Amino acid sequence: VAAHLKPDGGALRRLLRLYLVTDSQLTRGRALADVVGAAVQGGVSCVQLREKQLGTRDFLAQALALKALLAPLRIPLVINDRIDVALACDADGVHLGQSDMPPDEARRLLPAHVFIGWSVESSADVVRSALLPVDYLGVSPVFATPTKTDTEAPWGLDGLRRVRALTSLPLVAIGGIHPGNAAEVMAAGADGLAVVSALCAADDPRAAARDFLQRMEAGHV
Ligand code: TZP
Ligand code: MG
Numbered sequence: 500v501a502a503h504l505k506p507d508g509g510a511l512r513r514l515l516r517l518y519l520v521t522d523s524q525l526t527r528g529r530a531l532a533d534v535v536g537a538a539v540q541g542g543v544s545c546v547q548l549r550e551k552q553l554g555t556r557d558f559l560a561q562a563l564a565l566k567a568l569l570a571p572l573r574i575p576l577v578i579n580d581r582i583d584v585a586l587a588c589d590a591d592g593v594h595l596g597q598s599d600m601p602p603d604e605a606r607r608l609l610p611a612h613v614f615i616g617w618s619v620e621s622s623a624d625v626v627r628s629a630l631l632p633v634d635y636l637g638v639s640p641v642f643a644t645p646t647k648t649d650t651e652a653p654w655g656l657d658g659l660r661r662v663r664a665l666t667s668l669p670l671v672a673i674g675g676i677h678p679g680n681a682a683e684v685m686a687a688g689a690d691g692l693a694v695v696s697a698l699c700a701a702d703d704p705r706a707a708a709r710d711f712l713q714r715m716e717a718g719h720v
Contacts, residue, residue: 505612506575511635512669514575515691517711518545520673522646523561524552525699532564538698539574541708547594547693549579562588577616582608592616594637597624606632616671620651625665637693638662640674641684646695647674656687663688678710682718 506514519538523531535546546569548562562578566588569576575591578584582605585593593609594616595602602615609615614634619625628636638659640650654662659672672684673693681692692711701707 503610503612505614505634508667508669511614512690514545515635515669515671515693516544516715517542517708518547518671518691518693519543519698519708520547520549520579520693520695521561521565522695522699523550525646525696527700531561532568534699534704535565536568538704538708539569539572541705542712543574543698543708545575545577545592545691547577547579547592549594549695555581555584559584559587562590566590575614577614585609585613592634594618595633596639602631602633618673619662622661622665625662628666628668633668635669635671635690636662636666637671637673638689641672641689642675642680644675644696650674656683659684659687659689678707678714681711681714685715685718 521531526534548565550558562584566576577592577594578590579594580599582600592614593605595605596618597620602617605615616635616637617628617633618637618639620639638654640653641659643653669690671691671693672689676684676692676694677697684692698704698707
């Protein structure tokens with residue numbers, strides 16, 4: 500990640516390829532930084548800090564620790580939802596859901612080099628995204644998942660194909676993704692896979708990340 504340039508579409512697509520989204524409640528007692536460190540050794544290309552249960556102070560402390568880990572490796576750190584925390588830790592990106600700060604407001608508050616991801620849960624959201632200052636879309640959820648249950652109906656692979664046809668923005672698929680479905684999700688039009696449990700809860704997060712990337716390559720996508 501260049502110091503103060505927002506990655507363009509092509510660079511962003513590459514950075515989003517294997518996108519770890521954290522949940523420290525799923526790491527089975529291991530420190531989050533250890534799990535993230537192992538996963539990036541295995542080839543994770545982007546990390547989003549998403550910790551719904553943490554208060555602001557602990558959330559910021561985690562953000563600063565991950566930033567220190569990832570910046571020397573040129574792996575972008577994305578902060579879920581919290582613009583203030585993103586600013587405080589000099590994050591590379593923020594990820595916004597449909598109930599979070601509207602992208603226009605976030606864009607006004609953030610430095611120009613910080614990229615914005617936006618979760619789309621309906622076709623209307625995808626259409627709306629064309630008018631918004633967002634840099635990639637999270638297609639959410641692609642499959643039903645116990646990790647997040649307060650979602651709209653899953654898109655499925657057909658839905659992901661429909662989103663692909665509606666937008667040229669980089670697309671990250673999220674929800675129920677594991678190495679066994681990685682290739683077909685990519686083939687349906689995703690530029691990257693966003694993964695919580697299949698990386699955070701893996702026995703060996705480094706091996707799990709490698710497994711994802713091998714299967715994505717084997718699928719020639
Ligand atoms: N947004 C849509 S689904 C989801 C989020 C944060 C959770 C995905 O978790 P998992 O464990 O990768 O299915
Ligand atoms: Mg949110």
